[in-house]
Amino acid sequence: MESAGVRAAPVTWHDVAMRDLRLLPKAHLHLHFTGSMRIRTLIELAAEQGVRLPPGLTDDVALRVPADQRGWFRFQRAYDAARAVVRTEAAMRRIIAEAAADDAAEGSRRLEIQVDPTSYAPHVGGLTPALEIVLDEARTASAATGVQVGVIVAASRTRHPLDARTLARLAALHAGDGPGEVIGFGLSNDERRGTTSDWAAAFRIARRAGLVGMPHGGELLGPDHVADVLAHLKPARIGHGVRLAEAPDLLRRVADDGIALEICPSSNVSLGVYETPEEVPLRALVDSGVQIALGADDPLLFRSRLLDQYEQARHVHGMSDTEIAALATSSMRASRASAGDVARWTAEVDAWLAAA
Ligand SMILES: [Zn+2]
Secondary structure (H helix, E strand, C coil): CCCCCCCCCCCCHHHHCCCCHHHCCEEEEEEECHHHCCHHHHHHHHHHHCCCCCCCCCCCCCCCCCCCHHHHHHHHHHHHHHHCCCCCHHHHHHHHHHHHHHHHHCCEEEEEEEECHHHCHHHHCCHHHHHHHHHHHHHHHHHHHCCEEEEEEEEECCCCHHHHHHHHHHHHHCECCCCCCEEEEEEECCCCCCCHHHHHHHHHHHHHCCCEECCEECCCCCHHHHHHHHHHHCECEEEECHHHHHCHHHHHHHHHCCCEEEECHHHHHHCCCCCCHHHCCHHHHHHHCCCEEECCECHHHHCCCHHHHHHHHHHCCCCCHHHHHHHHHHHHHCCCCCHHHHHHHHHHHHHHHHCC
């Protein structure tokens, strides 16, 4: 029953049809290599390597930590334990192949997966082979699944900025926008680590090779940090940026400049940035007009994949199918896919919406 004085918004049949979100074409722009791993794969690789996994990593409960240094440490420890089982070329290929297959099953047309090849390099003969394995498998997986798999090489805030320059030079050698190419340059790990300007040189090297910047920012730290990232790293997209909702003026500037945000609601709640899914300011971000691509970030730890982010838009934020279709279109436009592909997929989104 409606309470007095509250008028329901007009509802069209589009809004109540509840179409299958799995069939909605979309692009997935924020997914980490190790964090994409299936639990079953983690268990099998651990057994293969004789590695004992810490308790909690393989049960069916999403990681939940406070948004402080201790919380991040717990997240990082779980992540490192998972990464430690990836010690062979076959394991690396399996992760890419399965990430593409899982994306395909959820309606993704384009996956831009980020990897820091540094951790895997010692097991496969160096940085160059580590990246080449990922790129080669991305090409194979693209052909096998129909999902275009591009790769973002991401430096880490926990390593020296000179290491980031080395990665940027390596990434530059494989720059392109297509499947199996390096489509962007990122900066990941704890936002609170290091001084952002120290990574400016690496991003400059990447930009000179035609690689756009896609660093993390604005999840664990607020809008001031995003301003720092914008000033020094000149990104085309921001990994997260969800806390820009706290600074409407800066958010408007980001929207006007065409910088897209990779919003990962499950990550925000797992890492304690927001207490509940309802608190993730998805609606405010959408209303600002900024381009948004929903992403899963680390489904291995957050137990929440790409499709779940769209389900949350519907069930937690009350978005209509028309609004959710706009989110999907936005994700494609924020990707590095060709204009032709984006136009084709956008037409598929329209068809999804038009279907009764
Ligand atoms: Zn991330």
